[in-house]
Amino acid sequence: MGFEDLSYLWENGIRSRKISRVNLEEGAYLYKVVAELKSPLIVEIGTSHGGTTKLLQEANILGTIITLDLELIDIKTELNITRTHLIKTNSTEVDTEVFVKEIGEVDLLFIDGNHLFEGVKADWDNWNKAVKVEGHIIFHDCYIARKKYLTVIDLIKELKKKEIIGKQYIEKPAVASLCHLRKVE
Numbered sequence: 001m002g003f004e005d006l007s008y009l010w011e012n013g014i015r016s017r018k019i020s021r022v023n024l025e026e027g028a029y030l031y032k033v034v035a036e037l038k039s040p041l042i043v044e045i046g047t048s049h050g051g052t053t054k055l056l057q058e059a060n061i062l063g064t065i066i067t068l069d070l071e072l073i074d075i076k077t078e079l080n081i082t083r084t085h086l087i088k089t090n091s092t093e094v095d096t097e098v099f100v101k102e103i104g105e106v107d108l109l110f111i112d113g114n115h116l117f118e119g120v121k122a123d124w125d126n127w128n129k130a131v132k133v134e135g136h137i138i139f140h141d142c143y144i145a146r147k148k149y150l151t152v153i154d155l156i157k158e159l160k161k162k163e164i165i166g167k168q169y170i171e172k173p174a175v176a177s178l179c180h181l182r183k184v185e
């Protein structure tokens with residue numbers, strides 16, 4: 001299914017988010033990255049109403065998509081979710097060593113679950129080691145700073161300060177609120 005067939009996931013207008021919680025520009029970027037991967041194993045943290053799940057599924061017909069959420073909404077029929085595994089779980093409680101042994105190393109990890117610093121850090125700590133060298137990690141809502149509490153952007157700052165981004169990961173140019181890292185070692 002081409003990106004143009006997925007336009008119903010958004011609505012016209014400044015914010016454009018509808019079923020999908022990424023905006024149109026972010027959706028187009030995510031679609032392009034996924035479409036260029038060869039038979040990728042993709043893990044999505046944060047399914048919600050399945051907007052990005054559907055996009056990940058349709059962007060690459062050879063992909064295997066595993067999407068995790070604390071609560072699963074029944075999106076299979078409405079969005080014709082066929083090749084995707086929907087799992088109701090806390091992403092931070094998945095044993096990622098077992099995951100890699102049994103399912104494989106992850107080609108693309110899309111992190112769009114808990115957006116608070118402690119939550120997204122727990123996802124990073126648990127899942128970044130499951131991503132293969134040359135693999136991708138994409139965070140959503142990354143460039144929205146809050147005054148009263150720490151969020152995704154503060155994790156990115158910390159990873160840069162510790163030179164984890166810079167040495168182990170390189171950062172690709174940002175697209176809207178997506179932060180795209182590529183694992184290099």
Ligand SMILES: C[S@@+](CC[C@H](N)C(=O)[O-])C[C@H]1O[C@@H](n2cnc3c(N)ncnc32)[C@H](O)[C@@H]1O
Binds near residue numbers: 019022045047070
């Ligand atoms: C912003 S929504 C995801 C939106 C979706 N990716 C999209 O763009 O269509 C965030 C989701 O993450 C889930 N979530 C939050 N913390 C989580 C955790 N620790 N494990 C799994 N899912 C989590 C929430 O239940 C919520 O449905």
